[in-house]
Amino acid sequence: MDNRPIGIFDSGVGGLTVFSEIIKALPTEDIIYLGDTKQFPYGNKSKNTIIELTKKNIEFLIKKNVKLVVIACGTATSQALKEVKGLYQIPIIGIIKPTVMFLQNKKNIKRVGIMATTGTIRSNSWEKEIKKEMPKVEVINRSCPLLAPMAEEGWTNNDIAKLTIKEYVKIFQEKVVDALVLGCTHYPLFYNLIRDELGKNIDIIDTGKQVAKHLGDLLVKEKIENQLNRVPEYQIILTDMEKEFLIMANNLLKNYKSNIYFVNM
Numbered sequence: 001m002d003n004r005p006i007g008i009f010d011s012g013v014g015g016l017t018v019f020s021e022i023i024k025a026l027p028t029e030d031i032i033y034l035g036d037t038k039q040f041p042y043g044n045k046s047k048n049t050i051i052e053l054t055k056k057n058i059e060f061l062i063k064k065n066v067k068l069v070v071i072a073c074g075t076a077t078s079q080a081l082k083e084v085k086g087l088y089q090i091p092i093i094g095i096i097k098p099t100v101m102f103l104q105n106k107k108n109i110k111r112v113g114i115m116a117t118t119g120t121i122r123s124n125s126w127e128k129e130i131k132k133e134m135p136k137v138e139v140i141n142r143s144c145p146l147l148a149p150m151a152e153e154g155w156t157n158n159d160i161a162k163l164t165i166k167e168y169v170k171i172f173q174e175k176v177v178d179a180l181v182l183g184c185t186h187y188p189l190f191y192n193l194i195r196d197e198l199g200k201n202i203d204i205i206d207t208g209k210q211v212a213k214h215l216g217d218l219l220v221k222e223k224i225e226n227q228l229n230r231v232p233e234y235q236i237i238l239t240d241m242e243k244e245f246l247i248m249a250n251n252l253l254k255n256y257k258s259n260i261y262f263v264n265m
């Protein structure tokens, strides 16, 4: 048993899609969410910068006494998880492995599409992890650099978002993928538009649910679940003011005990 909070971070609102799944799956855990809004976007930064930012975020959360860190960001998972994993005493998990484990259990998957940020696609991390576990599966990659900034702006369901999604998913229709992984945690915010564009035959996979499940298993395996029988506490910490973030976070947490504040880092 370990009653310390779980730490989560992302560059902005994207990680809230993972946060919301963790709240549902693990309702007894306290959570501290760090949104590095000052450095947003991560998607177009170099690998070295992403490693530095990832270390800074993990060290910040460790100072807040977290028992584990979830990197709720595809860009940081794909370029920094391997580099930072061994550096700290606490477990650190990302979004790729849990999602690939889930994909492996699906039958008849021959071609998988990956939508992600430019940095994630450049790292080829999704393809490497998928090929390691499922060598016969073909992977179709598409970087979608406009989507995270649009999500951060709250543009997830207007005409511009519709056109942008249409353009980005074209390749998955042409190549007839069986499944599409939303490889950036901002992208579930466009789920309905993607679903409308692709129809029902393509399995759209959101990483948040798989991460929450993997996290639950890990807490049990490591015997570090929170066993205090009380209402959990959620803290959201932002490195810069962002109006849209506050709207989304307040909406997500309106029925919970939570507070949001800012830090300068």
Ligand code: DGL
Residues within 6 Å of the ligand: 010, 011, 012, 014, 015, 040, 041, 042, 043, 044, 072, 073, 074, 075, 076, 117, 120, 148, 183, 184, 185, 186
């Ligand atoms: N949500 C992040 C990801 O999963 C980062 C997007 C960005 O900051 O560009 O990749």
